[in-house]
Amino acid sequence: MGLMTPEQFEGSLKKLKPRVFMNGKKVENVLDNKNTRTVVEANKASYAWALDPRYKDIMSCYSPLVDEVVNRYTYISASTEDLVKKAEAGTFTAEMLGTCIYRCVGYDAFHSLASTTWEMDKELGTEYHQRFMEYLKTVQKNDLSVAGALTEPRGKRSKKTLEWPDPYLSLKVVDKNKDGIVVRGAKINISGAYASHELVVLPQAAHFEGEEDYAVAFVTPVDAKGITFVCQYSPYSAERDQAEDLEELGNPVFGQRETSMVVFDNVFVPWERVFHCGEYQYSIKFVMRFARTHRMTCGGTCKVGFMNQIIGAAKLIQEYKGLEKAAHINEELTEMVVLRETCRACGMAAAHRGTDEPRGSGVFLPDELMGNVAKLNVANAFWRVMALAGDIGGGLIVTLPSLKELKNPEVKDYVEEFYSFGSDEPTENIMKVHKLLQNWTAGLHGVGTWHGAGPIMAQKIVLQRVINYEREKDLVKRTLNLKEKEGKNGD
Numbered sequence: 001m002g003l004m005t006p007e008q009f010e011g012s013l014k015k016l017k018p019r020v021f022m023n024g025k026k027v028e029n030v031l032d033n034k035n036t037r038t039v040v041e042a043n044k045a046s047y048a049w050a051l052d053p054r055y056k057d058i059m060s061c062y063s064p065l066v067d068e069v070v071n072r073y074t075y076i077s078a079s080t081e082d083l084v085k086k087a088e089a090g091t092f093t094a095e096m097l098g099t100c101i102y103r104c105v106g107y108d109a110f111h112s113l114a115s116t117t118w119e120m121d122k123e124l125g126t127e128y129h130q131r132f133m134e135y136l137k138t139v140q141k142n143d144l145s146v147a148g149a150l151t152e153p154r155g156k157r158s159k160k161t162l163e164w165p166d167p168y169l170s171l172k173v174v175d176k177n178k179d180g181i182v183v184r185g186a187k188i189n190i191s192g193a194y195a196s197h198e199l200v201v202l203p204q205a206a207h208f209e210g211e212e213d214y215a216v217a218f219v220t221p222v223d224a225k226g227i228t229f230v231c232q233y234s235p236y237s238a239e240r241d242q243a244e245d246l247e248e249l250g251n252p253v254f255g256q257r258e259t260s261m262v263v264f265d266n267v268f269v270p271w272e273r274v275f276h277c278g279e280y281q282y283s284i285k286f287v288m289r290f291a292r293t294h295r296m297t298c299g300g301t302c303k304v305g306f307m308n309q310i311i312g313a314a315k316l317i318q319e320y321k322g323l324e325k326a327a328h329i330n331e332e333l334t335e336m337v338v339l340r341e342t343c344r345a346c347g348m349a350a351a352h353r354g355t356d357e358p359r360g361s362g363v364f365l366p367d368e369l370m371g372n373v374a375k376l377n378v379a380n381a382f383w384r385v386m387a388l389a390g391d392i393g394g395g396l397i398v399t400l401p402s403l404k405e406l407k408n409p410e411v412k413d414y415v416e417e418f419y420s421f422g423s424d425e426p427t428e429n430i431m432k433v434h435k436l437l438q439n440w441t442a443g444l445h446g447v448g449t450w451h452g453a454g455p456i457m458a459q460k461i462v463l464q465r466v467i468n469y470e471r472e473k474d475l476v477k478r479t480l481n482l483k484e485k486e487g488k489n490g491d
């Protein structure tokens with residue numbers, strides 16, 4: 001089939017029956033609930049763009065695996081050119097949606113799976129790679145949306161997995177038979193999974209001898225028996241629930257970045273969908289290769305798109321207020337652009353300097369150093385961009401009345417007059433742009449950006465492992481013509 005239309009995507013979701021809870025109630029239909037609907041809309045857009053002549057170059061590509069044009073979010077990068085396109089898609093989708101493209105984590109997990117299963121088959125004689133590539137063919141041919149799950153509840157971080165009083169705080173294989181495995185546990189903070197077709201599950205962390213039952217990777221339909229989604233709920237969710245007109249909201253169609261806890265209560269997974277089971281030495285490779293890919297995407301590319309939304313709103317407000325000549329505002333806008341471009345440059349560098357990993361596998365991953373630098377930069381830059389937008393936007397970003405007041409005959413004229421900045425711009429537009437900035441600067445995005453793709457310590461640990469100072473030391477030795485101590489090395 002190749003590419004699905006947005007309507008076919010929506011139709012395909014209707015056939016699934018995931019078990020979803022939000023705000024203390026069961027969500028009977030993710031297509032109808034106002035909050036889960038935002039995830040449907042975001043994924044749906046990815047189907048529309050892949051068919052749109054304006055965007056298909058970025059959102060689709062030819063896959064030799066199935067000899068068809070497929071959605072980019074189902075495709076494994078086979079060159080640095082592919083990685084550059086992947087990076088561009090990350091920025092494009094983020095700036096168009098102002099939220100996550102929920103196919104992203106699964107897309108990055110595919111890279112990790114392709115690379116690591118290839119290595120396992122080579123070293124262990126397993127058949128995981130062949131199995132995974134067969135699965136990927138199904139994904140590409142049916143244009144499936146696949147979410148990705150690594151993060152786990154975990155017990156006390158100071159103790160090892162086997163020391164936790166509850167053995168299911170990390171997802172565990174509890175049974176194996178000739179047909180497949182049964183898993184129990186949970187994954188937390190999982191983006192948009194309930195409005196996807198499938199969920200790909202990787203380990204969250206390294207595993208060691210004795211932890212074989214935790215060393216597991218697989219895919220499952222989101223409505224498999226035993227899976228339950230417990231959705232995030234924030235003041236922004238409540239606001240959307242209560243809104244009579246979605247136009248009142250800061251991101252009317254695509255909303256917040258929606259996640260849920262995914263509970264696996266004795267979920268059966270057939271062997272043909274299992275890609276890692278017991279080989280604990282490889283768990284860390286799945287994690288690191290996922291992180292290597294995701295830190296470029298989630299760090300250096302999608303937040304660039306988010307920043308574009310923030311910068312656009314700050315610039316509009318500058319103009320509404322007649323501050324075009326205010327030197328400090330122009331300086332702040334320039335700083336925002338410099339931060340954005342620094343982040344973009346790191347993401348692009350990670351793509352351009354990507355390599356196939358392991359060598360010979362044909363699976364291209366971004367450069368580990370630059371990907372981690374990208375995420376680390378973004379974590380800090382995003383707070384700064386939020387602060388600068390807050391300065392330009394002024395207190396109104398957080399003191400804004402409801403847009404409903406524009407329809408309230410008792411105060412409508414006051415609101416129209418006193419929030420107009422005396423400009424020709426309709427007051428409704430001015431209020432909406434402030435509402436958008438409220439969404440970005442006074443909500444979930446600061447912490448979300450910090451922790452998405454791992455907290456900054458995770459990047460610092462990787463950097464300390466991959467940075468090699470030998471070349472720099474040699475440069476200094478050469479510059480100063482430093483000599484080895486006589487007699488060293490037996491001379």
Ligand SMILES: Cc1cc2nc3c(=O)[nH]c(=O)nc-3n(C[C@H](O)[C@H](O)[C@H](O)COP(=O)(O)OP(=O)(O)OC[C@H]3O[C@@H](n4cnc5c(N)ncnc54)[C@H](O)[C@@H]3O)c2cc1C
Pocket residue numbers: 105148149150151157158188189190191192257259447448449451452453454455456457458
């Ligand atoms: C908006 C959003 C979307 C997300 N989407 C997904 C998704 O789709 N799929 C997915 O798998 N995950 C997803 N995540 C999860 C994300 O990757 C994690 O939030 C992130 O890895 C941090 O883990 P945590 O939230 O458990 O925080 P923690 O790990 O609890 O971190 C809190 C603090 O504790 C420190 N810490 C943690 N462990 C240790 C330790 N052993 N020793 C010392 N210090 C420690 C951290 O460095 C940090 O300072 C998402 C997160 C967000 C915010």
